[in-house]
Amino acid sequence: MADLKYYDVILKPIVTEKSMNSMSEKKYTFAVHPEATKNQIKEAVEKMFAGTKVAKVNTMNLEGKTRRRGYQVGKTAKTKKAIVQLTEDSADIEIFSGL
Template sequence: MADIKYYDVILKPVVTEKSMNLMGEKKYTFLVHPEATKSQVKEAVEKMFAGTKVESVNTMNCEGKKKRVRGTFKFGTTAKTKKAVVKLTADSADIEIFAGL
């Protein structure tokens, strides 16, 4: 297991229609480091965003898509990713990077 610091865990937020609808239920979606665990994601969210308390974390591993290499009949794949859906407690502060979207 790699030694991952809390500021390396969260890569970027996922901004889709589905993730925006989940924000009404205090659920936020992030792309995270592929080797990050649920407890590391929880720690990173609580340290990076002041006033937040995490209730639960759901993660999913997304396989890379098959892509055809330009000009040939060979196939390659895009990089694997990992997503995390973080649910905050009812008395927790909202995450500000999603404000105004």
């Protein structure tokens, strides 16, 4: 298990058409550290965004894509994505409100 602080867990928000549509159900999508656990992600969201309460966290491990540059073949880095469901009485996350 990684020794991660809460500010190292969430890397960036993911803004796509699908993630914007799920915001009406209080579901927010983030790119997270590949070794972060669900409990660490929950703690990070509740500490970083005041007034939020997390109901559940779904995570997805995304493998790196194979890329070629001439004869050489390599892979891009692995990533992890988390979909965070907030409770009904929770405050919204402000970074998504201006979009």
